Amino acid sequence: MSGEAERTVCVTGASGYIASWLVKHLLQRGYTVKASVRDPNNPKKTEHLLALDGAKERLHLFKADLLEEGSFDSLVNGCEGVFHTASPVAFNVTDPQAGVVDPAVKGTLNILRSCVKASSVKRVVITSSMAAVFFSGKPLTADVVLDETCFSDPAFCEKSEVHIYANFLLHTISCSGAQKNLDPIVPIWVDVRDTVNAHILAFENPSASGRHCLVASTISCSEVVKILRELFPHFNIPENGDEPFVSSCCKVSKEKAESLVLNYTPVEVSLKDTVESLRAKNFLSV
Known part of the structure; x- marks a missing residue:
């Protein structure tokens, strides 16, 4: 331009x-x-x-x-x-x-x-x-x-x-x-x-950036728990959790976002970065 x-x-x-x-x-x-x-x-x-x-x-x-x-x-x-x-x-x-x-x-x-x-x-x-x-x-x-x-x-x-x-x-x-x-x-x-914590997370946590706000499909609570347990096996994470109304069976299209040159980050990467940043900022004590 x-x-x-x-x-x-x-x-x-x-x-x-x-x-x-x-x-x-x-x-x-x-x-x-x-x-x-x-x-x-x-x-x-x-x-x-x-x-x-x-x-x-x-x-x-x-x-x-x-x-x-x-x-x-x-x-x-x-x-x-x-x-x-x-x-x-x-x-x-x-x-x-x-x-x-x-x-x-x-x-x-x-x-x-x-x-x-x-x-x-x-x-x-x-x-x-x-x-x-x-x-x-x-x-x-x-x-x-x-x-x-x-x-x-x-x-x-x-x-x-x-x-x-x-x-x-x-x-x-x-x-x-x-x-x-x-x-x-x-x-x-x-x-x-x-608001204050949102701004801290947004600008000091790389996993909270716009690229991490995009996911290609819905994900259930149990899937999140499974990923976190694999990433952080030393955490005391419950085996089962209540399922929210979001189901992992359907998908959310990423076509429109990609047409605007927005990139996606794997859920595993986003979860890992988020947890590590929360721990570094003392928002999560585990």
């Missing part, structure tokens, strides 16, 4: 786990990054970003309201690509519609409207969720491959946990935005509720 405008991208929700790694890798590749955060003056949300190599010269933090139409106009203007990762994370909310669904859905629509206005924007990438494709109600047999074209059952999602419903709605929006080369990407589950 050539030209300053072509080397400028936007990342929404930049203080989050996935977005933080996006910002880091984009800066490493020489991009100027215009990043939105809820509060640019909150050091707990921004210090890990401001400490990145290249941040002083090419990282610009902005405050933008997901529910305010037009608040992202200036942010995306002049950007070649937009990575939309911002999404509300709220637990035990009294009004799920207002607290989670509206900011997620209306916020995404507001950002897409801003992208449509900006002639510079060539591509929009939205982080979708496994929750948006996993709960179809169909048997997840060995011949089933889940990808960005799959959809969970809307009735199930609406009756389920509010974040599942919000993610389903976002995925529906993502798959209807071809006018701006919109790319929904389905990642694995990321549930990091402690």
Whole structure:
């Protein structure tokens, strides 16, 4: 790419786990990054970003309201690509519609409207969720491959946990935005509720990098236990564990991610690096 405008991208929700790694890798590749955060003056949300190599010269933090139409106009203007990762994370909310669904859905629509206005924007990438494709109600047999074209059952999602419903709605929006080369990407589950520790893990643990956040297939709890027992035979790991709703019988397609030049890391490598890093940081005492 050539030209300053072509080397400028936007990342929404930049203080989050996935977005933080996006910002880091984009800066490493020489991009100027215009990043939105809820509060640019909150050091707990921004210090890990401001400490990145290249941040002083090419990282610009902005405050933008997901529910305010037009608040992202200036942010995306002049950007070649937009990575939309911002999404509300709220637990035990009294009004799920207002607290989670509206900011997620209306916020995404507001950002897409801003992208449509900006002639510079060539591509929009939205982080979708496994929750948006996993709960179809169909048997997840060995011949089933889940990808960005799959959809969970809307009735199930609406009756389920509010974040599942919000993610389903976002995925529906993502798959209807071809006018701006919109790319929904389905990642694995990321549930990091402690912001400070999330940032420590993201930037001090090599296994937590974006390349390790991608897996080519689902994996069960028993398989994780088996791998950990083989990697660390001296650990006191139980023989059996409760199986979560994720089954190892189906697969998650990596085609879309690979088309965006994202590489996968074997689960064994990721688990090994993670455990070793957690031990080195005294987060795990075994």
